[in-house]
Amino acid sequence: MxxxxxxxxxxxxxxxxxxxxxxxxxxxxxxxxxxxxxxxxxxxxxxxxxxxxxxxxxxxxxxxxxxxxxxxxxxxxxxxxxxxxxxxxxxxxxxxxxxxxxxxxxxxxxxxxxxxxxxxxxxxxxxxxxxxxxxxxxxxxxxxxxxxxxxxxxxxxxKRNDTARMIMPEVPEADKKIIDELLSGFPADKLKIALCIRSGIVYKDWPQDSFIKTVQGLSQEHNNAVFYTVGSNNDYTYAQEFIRKSDMDIKNLCGRTNLPQLGYLLQKTDFLLSVDTGTAHIAAAVNTKEVVIFAGTSHRHWAPYGGNIAVVYPDISCYPCKDKVRRKCIDYPCLQNVSVNQVIAACDKVMADMEGM
CATH class of the missing domain: 3.40.50.2000 (Glycogen Phosphorylase B;)
Known part of the structure; x- marks a missing residue:
């Protein structure tokens, strides 16, 4: 010193x-x-x-x-x-x-x-x-x-007045090639939509059926979009079930990337729809547009940092829930309070801005 x-x-x-x-x-x-x-x-x-x-x-x-x-x-x-x-x-x-x-x-x-x-x-x-x-x-x-x-x-x-920036690790060229190959099957003229459908925390995970209806609705309204799930190995089986129930052509990329590779993948992605989890913060760090669904945690404190983020959250008196209340909660009404229409509307706005570019 x-x-x-x-x-x-x-x-x-x-x-x-x-x-x-x-x-x-x-x-x-x-x-x-x-x-x-x-x-x-x-x-x-x-x-x-x-x-x-x-x-x-x-x-x-x-x-x-x-x-x-x-x-x-x-x-x-x-x-x-x-x-x-x-x-x-x-x-x-x-x-x-x-x-x-x-x-x-x-x-x-x-x-x-x-x-x-x-x-x-x-x-x-x-x-x-x-x-x-x-x-x-x-x-x-x-x-x-x-x-x-x-x-x-x-x-x-x-004793300065600097503006914060999140910084992701540098990605080796070999890792970039792996991601480029994963994405090579998608047409270049399609909007690439990543889906992070699970955090593994019960009071954060929006119901699977609601997520499925949302993606089905987005697919009908935006026929120039392709979809893929992202997440860890632990999310793969859940994503497979999600894809089967949706009856849609969604590619399962869960477990296919490490965290730096995921950052590069999201950098090449046009838009992310996510629950409140680390993937949403990675997307923010690489300036990917996103909509993040909040339920038990406060969007004011935990929303990803940046200018390309829209959030959807419950309109309910107990939101955001306090730890003591959460431990006593049984059915998490906050998860049910966020509607499919709310999420689709937020996504439509972001995607309309992108399609108008």
Whole structure:
């Protein structure tokens, strides 16, 4: 760490982000802002193995460290990871995920500057033990899109006014060729529509029948469109069932790509219709137009970041649901409250704009 003209210049920065895929894509905006403010600094990100490919080969992240985060982690595992971090001699730790575990790891690693973005209450006042500095959340954090929250946080650290950008990893030419071959069967003059129909989380997954009716309606109204499902290996069987029930010519690409390849695929895609999941954030990072269906989670906070996104969400008094309420919910009325007509109308608007280009 150096001081230049009275301001701090960090040289070896650790960003702690022990969250899932969508959160990690959004967290790349924090790395981007730090790299922009401190271009000569080394920026390292600590992530879960699940999100490794999002941050490896990423132009704003110089090194990736892995920590297999678990709520039931052994003390020995925590100390081992803290020892690894200590050996890297970081001069700044930025806890971007808000997790107490991340703050504790930074503290145990002896990193001299440990900064968090927290609303400190009696419930979490113990966090003051682990941070050297805490920026208070003095606005409506939950109603602010998450990348904008990262932007506010990092700009307070750097004392700048930079605009956030999510950054996807660089895709090797060999991987681009794989995706180009996957898409080669679709006519060049057709609109390519990707469908992310499942998140695997019950309060996010719009009913399959509703999704099928929507895609059938879109196909009837837009005969110049072709469709394919995207997702992980875990989504393949669900997508096969979806395709069978729809009685449509939809290609199942679930499990055919890794995350960087999916980013390139979505970059070559004209439009994505998705539930609230990591795929929607990948699409936003590569500037693909999309409509995202929300149910149990807040679109104000969790909508993908960018100018090419439309969202559909329930008009119901309990939306967005709080964690305590969600745990008691049985039938998730928010999922039923989003209508097929709502989603088709949102898609029609986006697709009409595209067809008019």
């Amino acid at each position: 150096e001081r230049k003209s009275g301001s701090v210049v960090y040289k070896n920065i650790l960003v702690l982000n022990l969250r899932k895929i969508g959160d990690t894509i959004m967290a790349t905006a924090a790395a981007y802002l730090l790299k922009k403010a401190y271009p000569d600094a080394k920026v390292t990100m600590l992530v879960k193995p699940l999100t490794r490919t999002i941050v490896e080969n990423n132009p704003v992240i110089d090194e990736v460290l892995l920590y297999n985060y678990s709520h039931k982690a052994k003390i020995s595992e925590i100390r081992q990871t803290a020892g690894l971090l200590k050996s890297r001699q970081f001069d700044l730790a930025v806890v971007i995920d808000g997790k107490p575990r991340s703050a504790i790891l930074a503290y145990l690693a002896g990193i001299p500057n440990r900064i968090g973005f927290e609303n400190i209450t009696l419930r979490n006042i113990y966090l003051r033990l682990f941070y050297t500095q805490i920026y208070d959340i003095d606005y409506d954090f939950a109603a602010t899109q998450q990348v904008k929250n990262h932007e506010i946080f990092i700009n307070r650290i750097t």
